[in-house]
Amino acid sequence: MHRNNLQCPWTQDPRMQYTEGWNRDIPTLVTNHSRARFIGPVTAYFDEPYIQYFLAHANPHPYAISWHAYPCQTGTSDPTCMSYTNGEGPNITAANTDMANAGVVVPI
Secondary structure, rough: OOOHOOOOOOOHHHHHHHHHHHHHHHHHHHOOOOOOOOOEEEEEEHHHHHHHHHHHHOOOOEEEEOOOOOOOOOOOHHHHHHHHHOOOOOHHHHHHHHHHHHHOOOOO
């Protein structure tokens, strides 16, 4: 379930709306596709409040969480791109802490 599939304009907090959809739809998908692994949310950037809310309220928990990072634009130098990539370490650490605090154990 991709968060862009939600109805706009938002009628409530998007974190709440996404999580309600997850809690409604993912249990059925898990039942019907027992070998599948469901990941969520997939955000456009590291959005820790969104991730924390989701982890605290998602049932079932996701198998992993994900976010996109877009460090490079046309004309961005390689060193600049790489410096941004190196800066993702604190976000990864924070995400791992958030998952551990929510009782989510992921294989990676």
